[in-house]
Amino acid sequence: MINKVVVVTGGGQGIGRKIAMFFLKENWQCVVWEVDKEAGVELAQELNSPDFLNIHCDVSNEVSVKEAVNLTLKKFGQIDILVNNAAITCNKPIVRLSLIDWQSVINVNLTGTFLCSKYCESELRKNKGVIINICSTRAFQSESNTEAYSASKGGVYALTHALAVSLGPDVRVNSISPGWIDQSAEKKKDKVKGVVFSEADHLQHPAGRIGMPEDVARFAWFLSQPDNNFITGQNFIVDGGMASKMIYI
Numbered sequence: 001m002i003n004k005v006v007v008v009t010g011g012g013q014g015i016g017r018k019i020a021m022f023f024l025k026e027n028w029q030c031v032v033w034e035v036d037k038e039a040g041v042e043l044a045q046e047l048n049s050p051d052f053l054n055i056h057c058d059v060s061n062e063v064s065v066k067e068a069v070n071l072t073l074k075k076f077g078q079i080d081i082l083v084n085n086a087a088i089t090c091n092k093p094i095v096r097l098s099l100i101d102w103q104s105v106i107n108v109n110l111t112g113t114f115l116c117s118k119y120c121e122s123e124l125r126k127n128k129g130v131i132i133n134i135c136s137t138r139a140f141q142s143e144s145n146t147e148a149y150s151a152s153k154g155g156v157y158a159l160t161h162a163l164a165v166s167l168g169p170d171v172r173v174n175s176i177s178p179g180w181i182d183q184s185a186e187k188k189k190d191k192v193k194g195v196v197f198s199e200a201d202h203l204q205h206p207a208g209r210i211g212m213p214e215d216v217a218r219f220a221w222f223l224s225q226p227d228n229n230f231i232t233g234q235n236f237i238v239d240g241g242m243a244s245k246m247i248y249i
Contacts (some may be wrong), residue, residue, distance in 0.1 A: 010086030012039030014183040018213035033057035040190040059112030079123040081197040085134040109152035125170040133175040164233030172232040179239020180209040206241030
Protein backbone atom coordinates (compact mmCIF):
# COMPACT_ATOMS: atom_id res chain seq x y z
CA MET A 1 0.00 0.00 0.00
CA ILE A 2 1.22 3.47 -0.95
CA ASN A 3 0.71 5.72 2.08
CA LYS A 4 -0.25 8.76 0.05
CA VAL A 5 -3.47 10.76 0.27
CA VAL A 6 -5.10 12.83 -2.45
CA VAL A 7 -7.99 15.24 -1.90
CA VAL A 8 -10.20 16.02 -4.90
CA THR A 9 -12.73 18.81 -4.49
CA GLY A 10 -15.93 18.41 -6.46
CA GLY A 11 -14.93 14.81 -7.04
CA GLY A 12 -18.40 13.32 -7.08
CA GLN A 13 -18.97 14.01 -10.75
CA GLY A 14 -17.23 15.00 -13.98
CA ILE A 15 -13.48 15.39 -14.31
CA GLY A 16 -12.98 15.30 -10.55
CA ARG A 17 -14.71 11.93 -10.32
CA LYS A 18 -12.35 10.43 -12.87
CA ILE A 19 -9.30 11.95 -11.16
CA ALA A 20 -10.38 10.43 -7.84
CA MET A 21 -10.94 7.03 -9.43
CA PHE A 22 -7.57 7.18 -11.20
CA PHE A 23 -5.60 7.84 -8.01
CA LEU A 24 -7.53 5.15 -6.15
CA LYS A 25 -6.71 2.67 -8.91
CA GLU A 26 -3.04 3.55 -8.41
CA ASN A 27 -3.37 2.50 -4.75
CA TRP A 28 -3.59 5.96 -3.24
CA GLN A 29 -5.97 6.81 -0.44
CA CYS A 30 -8.51 9.21 -1.89
CA VAL A 31 -10.83 11.76 -0.32
CA VAL A 32 -13.55 13.55 -2.25
CA TRP A 33 -14.93 16.83 -0.91
CA GLU A 34 -18.32 17.10 -2.59
CA VAL A 35 -21.20 19.54 -2.03
CA ASP A 36 -23.71 17.27 -3.82
CA LYS A 37 -24.51 14.71 -1.12
CA GLU A 38 -26.20 12.32 -3.54
CA ALA A 39 -23.26 12.30 -5.96
CA GLY A 40 -20.74 11.74 -3.17
CA VAL A 41 -22.68 8.87 -1.59
CA GLU A 42 -23.21 7.19 -4.97
CA LEU A 43 -19.49 7.30 -5.73
CA ALA A 44 -18.61 5.93 -2.29
CA GLN A 45 -21.06 3.07 -2.78
CA GLU A 46 -19.73 2.34 -6.27
CA LEU A 47 -16.09 2.27 -5.18
CA ASN A 48 -16.76 0.48 -1.87
CA SER A 49 -13.15 0.86 -0.78
CA PRO A 50 -11.59 1.37 2.66
CA ASP A 51 -9.13 3.70 0.92
CA PHE A 52 -11.89 6.08 -0.21
CA LEU A 53 -13.68 8.73 1.85
CA ASN A 54 -16.51 11.02 0.78
CA ILE A 55 -16.92 14.23 2.78
CA HIS A 56 -19.76 16.67 2.29
CA CYS A 57 -18.09 20.03 1.77
CA ASP A 58 -18.97 23.43 0.36
CA VAL A 59 -15.59 24.79 -0.75
CA SER A 60 -16.90 28.36 -0.73
CA ASN A 61 -17.58 28.09 3.02
CA GLU A 62 -14.58 28.53 5.31
CA VAL A 63 -16.04 26.51 8.18
CA SER A 64 -16.94 23.65 5.83
CA VAL A 65 -13.41 23.54 4.39
CA LYS A 66 -11.82 23.51 7.86
CA GLU A 67 -14.07 20.62 8.88
CA ALA A 68 -13.23 18.70 5.69
CA VAL A 69 -9.51 19.06 6.45
CA ASN A 70 -10.05 17.79 10.01
CA LEU A 71 -12.12 14.80 8.87
CA THR A 72 -9.55 13.92 6.21
CA LEU A 73 -6.72 13.96 8.73
CA LYS A 74 -8.79 12.00 11.24
CA LYS A 75 -9.35 9.25 8.66
CA PHE A 76 -6.02 9.07 6.80
CA GLY A 77 -3.60 11.18 8.84
CA GLN A 78 -2.14 13.31 6.04
CA ILE A 79 -2.73 15.20 2.81
CA ASP A 80 -0.16 14.87 0.01
CA ILE A 81 -2.01 16.14 -3.07
CA LEU A 82 -4.80 18.69 -3.33
CA VAL A 83 -6.76 18.81 -6.58
CA ASN A 84 -8.87 21.98 -6.65
CA ASN A 85 -11.52 20.87 -9.11
CA ALA A 86 -14.85 22.08 -7.69
CA ALA A 87 -16.54 24.56 -10.02
CA ILE A 88 -19.94 25.83 -11.14
CA THR A 89 -21.16 27.83 -14.10
CA CYS A 90 -23.84 30.48 -14.60
CA ASN A 91 -23.83 31.49 -18.24
CA LYS A 92 -26.19 34.39 -18.87
CA PRO A 93 -26.10 37.64 -20.85
CA ILE A 94 -24.42 40.21 -18.64
CA VAL A 95 -27.63 42.26 -18.39
CA ARG A 96 -29.28 39.23 -16.76
CA LEU A 97 -26.29 38.16 -14.70
CA SER A 98 -27.08 39.28 -11.17
CA LEU A 99 -24.49 40.19 -8.59
CA ILE A 100 -25.51 37.08 -6.66
CA ASP A 101 -24.95 34.95 -9.78
CA TRP A 102 -21.53 36.50 -10.28
CA GLN A 103 -20.51 36.11 -6.64
CA SER A 104 -21.70 32.48 -6.49
CA VAL A 105 -19.40 31.47 -9.35
CA ILE A 106 -16.43 33.44 -8.01
CA ASN A 107 -17.01 32.07 -4.50
CA VAL A 108 -16.91 28.42 -5.57
CA ASN A 109 -14.40 28.49 -8.41
CA LEU A 110 -11.87 31.02 -7.14
CA THR A 111 -12.45 31.59 -3.43
CA GLY A 112 -12.92 27.84 -2.99
CA THR A 113 -9.51 27.22 -4.55
CA PHE A 114 -8.01 29.79 -2.19
CA LEU A 115 -9.68 28.36 0.93
CA CYS A 116 -8.78 24.76 0.21
CA SER A 117 -5.17 25.70 -0.55
CA LYS A 118 -4.97 27.85 2.59
CA TYR A 119 -6.20 25.17 4.97
CA CYS A 120 -4.25 22.32 3.36
CA GLU A 121 -1.05 24.39 3.22
CA SER A 122 0.58 23.17 6.44
CA GLU A 123 -0.01 19.51 5.58
CA LEU A 124 1.24 19.99 2.04
CA ARG A 125 4.38 21.77 3.24
CA LYS A 126 5.10 19.01 5.74
CA ASN A 127 4.70 16.29 3.10
CA LYS A 128 6.39 18.15 0.19
CA GLY A 129 3.06 17.99 -1.54
CA VAL A 130 1.42 19.23 -4.71
CA ILE A 131 -1.54 21.44 -5.56
CA ILE A 132 -3.20 20.88 -8.93
CA ASN A 133 -5.79 23.49 -9.89
CA ILE A 134 -8.30 22.64 -12.58
CA CYS A 135 -8.40 25.84 -14.59
CA SER A 136 -9.96 26.07 -18.09
CA THR A 137 -9.22 27.23 -21.60
CA ARG A 138 -11.94 29.79 -20.79
CA ALA A 139 -9.27 31.64 -18.83
CA PHE A 140 -7.75 32.55 -22.20
CA GLN A 141 -10.60 32.49 -24.74
CA SER A 142 -14.35 32.87 -24.36
CA GLU A 143 -17.77 32.07 -25.70
CA SER A 144 -20.61 34.55 -25.27
CA ASN A 145 -22.18 34.96 -21.86
CA THR A 146 -19.40 33.34 -19.84
CA GLU A 147 -18.18 36.40 -17.94
CA ALA A 148 -18.42 34.93 -14.43
CA TYR A 149 -16.92 31.56 -15.31
CA SER A 150 -14.15 33.02 -17.48
CA ALA A 151 -13.23 35.58 -14.82
CA SER A 152 -13.15 32.92 -12.12
CA LYS A 153 -10.85 30.69 -14.17
CA GLY A 154 -8.62 33.62 -15.04
CA GLY A 155 -8.28 34.11 -11.31
CA VAL A 156 -7.42 30.45 -10.82
CA TYR A 157 -4.67 30.79 -13.44
CA ALA A 158 -3.15 33.78 -11.62
CA LEU A 159 -3.60 32.20 -8.20
CA THR A 160 -1.69 29.15 -9.43
CA HIS A 161 1.55 30.97 -10.19
CA ALA A 162 1.17 33.13 -7.06
CA LEU A 163 0.85 30.05 -4.87
CA ALA A 164 3.78 28.37 -6.63
CA VAL A 165 6.04 31.28 -5.72
CA SER A 166 4.72 31.63 -2.16
CA LEU A 167 4.71 27.93 -1.24
CA GLY A 168 7.84 26.81 -3.07
CA PRO A 169 10.07 24.94 -2.72
CA ASP A 170 8.03 22.90 -0.24
CA VAL A 171 4.88 22.71 -2.39
CA ARG A 172 4.61 22.59 -6.16
CA VAL A 173 1.55 24.24 -7.71
CA ASN A 174 0.37 23.83 -11.30
CA SER A 175 -2.90 24.10 -13.18
CA ILE A 176 -4.55 22.13 -15.96
CA SER A 177 -6.81 23.88 -18.43
CA PRO A 178 -9.14 21.37 -20.07
CA GLY A 179 -10.86 22.19 -23.31
CA TRP A 180 -13.94 20.38 -24.64
CA ILE A 181 -14.26 17.34 -22.37
CA ASP A 182 -17.21 14.95 -22.62
CA GLN A 183 -18.27 14.47 -19.00
CA SER A 184 -21.74 13.09 -19.74
CA ALA A 185 -20.95 9.59 -18.43
CA GLU A 186 -19.28 10.83 -15.23
CA LYS A 187 -22.44 11.99 -13.48
CA LYS A 188 -24.62 10.78 -10.66
CA LYS A 189 -27.17 8.23 -11.82
CA ASP A 190 -30.09 10.54 -12.52
CA LYS A 191 -27.86 12.88 -14.58
CA VAL A 192 -26.07 10.32 -16.78
CA LYS A 193 -27.04 10.64 -20.41
CA GLY A 194 -25.77 9.42 -23.72
CA VAL A 195 -24.43 12.19 -25.94
CA VAL A 196 -23.73 11.65 -29.62
CA PHE A 197 -21.16 13.96 -31.19
CA SER A 198 -20.82 14.57 -34.89
CA GLU A 199 -17.72 13.83 -36.92
CA ALA A 200 -17.32 17.59 -37.32
CA ASP A 201 -17.30 18.00 -33.53
CA HIS A 202 -14.40 15.59 -33.26
CA LEU A 203 -12.47 16.78 -36.28
CA GLN A 204 -12.35 20.43 -35.25
CA HIS A 205 -9.78 19.15 -32.73
CA PRO A 206 -6.31 18.60 -34.25
CA ALA A 207 -6.13 15.45 -32.11
CA GLY A 208 -9.16 14.15 -34.00
CA ARG A 209 -11.56 13.74 -31.09
CA ILE A 210 -13.30 15.43 -28.19
CA GLY A 211 -11.55 14.98 -24.86
CA MET A 212 -12.47 12.53 -22.12
CA PRO A 213 -12.13 13.00 -18.34
CA GLU A 214 -9.36 10.40 -18.21
CA ASP A 215 -7.23 12.66 -20.43
CA VAL A 216 -7.19 15.19 -17.60
CA ALA A 217 -6.85 12.52 -14.91
CA ARG A 218 -3.72 11.11 -16.53
CA PHE A 219 -2.13 14.56 -16.62
CA ALA A 220 -3.04 15.23 -12.99
CA TRP A 221 -1.30 11.96 -12.15
CA PHE A 222 1.77 13.06 -14.11
CA LEU A 223 1.96 16.37 -12.22
CA SER A 224 1.64 14.58 -8.89
CA GLN A 225 4.73 12.44 -9.38
CA PRO A 226 7.88 13.37 -7.40
CA ASP A 227 10.10 12.72 -10.43
CA ASN A 228 8.45 15.78 -12.02
CA ASN A 229 9.49 18.10 -9.19
CA PHE A 230 11.02 20.72 -11.49
CA ILE A 231 7.57 21.63 -12.82
CA THR A 232 5.79 24.35 -10.87
CA GLY A 233 3.92 27.59 -11.50
CA GLN A 234 2.75 26.38 -14.89
CA ASN A 235 -0.56 25.98 -16.69
CA PHE A 236 -1.04 23.08 -19.10
CA ILE A 237 -3.74 23.14 -21.76
CA VAL A 238 -5.31 19.75 -22.40
CA ASP A 239 -7.68 20.40 -25.29
CA GLY A 240 -6.64 18.23 -28.24
CA GLY A 241 -4.94 21.22 -29.81
CA MET A 242 -8.16 23.17 -30.28
CA ALA A 243 -6.85 26.42 -28.80
CA SER A 244 -3.98 26.38 -31.29
CA LYS A 245 -6.23 26.14 -34.32
CA MET A 246 -7.19 29.24 -36.28
CA ILE A 247 -10.83 29.12 -37.37
CA TYR A 248 -12.27 31.24 -40.16
CA ILE A 249 -16.00 31.53 -40.88
